Amino acid sequence: MELRHLKYFLAVAEELNFTKASEKLFISQPPLSRQIIELEEELQAKLFIRNNKKVALTEAGKYFEKEVKTLFQDLERISLKTKKIAENVSGEFRIAYIGSIYSAVISDLIKHLKKQFPYVNFKLFEVSTTKQIDALEQGKIEMGIIRSPIHSPKIKSYLWFKDGFSLVYNKKSVEIKSENEILKLKEETFVFFNKDYAPHYHDVLLELCAFYGFIPKIIHEANNINSIIQLVKNGLGISIVPSNIARNNLDPEIGFMELKKVNLYTDVSLITSKDDHSEITQSAVGFLLPQRR
Template identity: 65%
Template sequence: MELRHLKYFLTLARELNFTKAAEKLCISQPPLSRQIKELEEEIGARLFDRNNKTVTLTDAGKYFEKEAGKLIRNLEAATLKTRKISENISGKYRIAYISSTFSVTISKLIRHLTQLYPYLNIKLYEVPSHKQIAALEQGKIDLGILRAPLISTKITSKRWFQDSYSLVFNNQNIQLNSTREIGKLKDEIFVFFNKDYAPDYHNSLLEICAKYGFTPNIVHESNNINSIIQLVRNGLGVSIVPSCLSKGQRYPEIDYLDLQETGLFTDVLLATPKDSYSEVTGSAVSYLLD
């Protein structure tokens, strides 16, 4: 049995007319009749009842149509997936990240992948966590770097690292020596992520402030962590940020105060669409987890 036998059979099963099926297949009617006869002889069952006026599927033919259709669809899916794997090595590879994690490490990741796959065209997108989840589910990005929680049956994820939170403030305007003094910030201006942009992160910051006995006076909002740091640096407010930023965002005007005592942490995840794990993704995840 060859693939053409299945395609000829399925076309005739749809058309139930030898002339129309032959036209669809761009062949003449006699070769189509021979191919169908060969298929029936190989299977050992009559698939069609035909006379001078009508062509109908037998019960065996109806069953075979369903199973042959599955085989063709599975083959098409495997072909598409194979093409995607190939394109990931010599085509486009899309990485989404949240602004609070774009670090030297990610730059090194790009260099690492470029060395392994010199023909790979890497696309980087800054995307909030909740939008990354939707994009991953739809297969629009190949690797997502985002913050938990991640609730989806269509995505596979691994924890990259766990991060605590830190208060960041301008040391020219505010003097803080320990977390015991944080309560006096209740009248200070706060700079936070927009709630619609990063709802879970925003709520975590509110929860931290509540643990220190006050509700923050949020005046300025930004959807980019670098903008938040610069606003704090210029004395326009204080903020609470992931502690990992203290390693890469160092300025003489600002200090960080770790808030691990709150018991609140945030997981940064490496996420991929389920069942679409490629060689490039394997290399990227292994590099980041190493």
């Protein structure tokens, strides 16, 4: 079995049409058909159902397609890693982070790395936790900063700090003096993270509100913590944000109240590939870990 057999198989599996697949591969149809037959004979498994009307994957073919796609993703990751090793400490280093991390910390990290590795091009991306995990598994980033939990055999995670929660509100439109008064906010409009963007975080916020005895009226949603803070500042609702954000926001129009009665926290973690032992990655992790927020 050769890589070309797998590439030909994927092309047919994606198109489900031998003519279109052959055009995509820039070969004629008869050789393509022969390659697929050779592959099926070697595997001793029928991968496609073929007749005059259609081409479809068998159950074995569906399984094989999923595994081959994973194989090619791993090959791409290995190729990228090999290239980085050859470049030593030059080239590109990509860091993804969630928007609810205080930006000054990210700036300090880049300054630290730039002093050590002046010829490296550092790139930053604000990305949700779920997309960061996919990107790291596929070798598209070298390091991520996420809100746990994480379940991936390909990723190593380091707990950075545990973050609590704080109520955030516009001081002119909401008057609240203590946690004991939070229940009176049940009729207020809430601004939350979009559930598809941060499902675990969204569920935690609902759990928080349930602890204080109400279901929030979520009218506005956003995928960026700064957008949420701005909506609150504009009087369009109240929200619950990580205490890390509250501690670093000095806007006089916005009030923050840490929710101390509820014992709920989120783990903020650094993630890297389990196969990554580069100097840059070790330096980045080493710089951040002592800085417990």
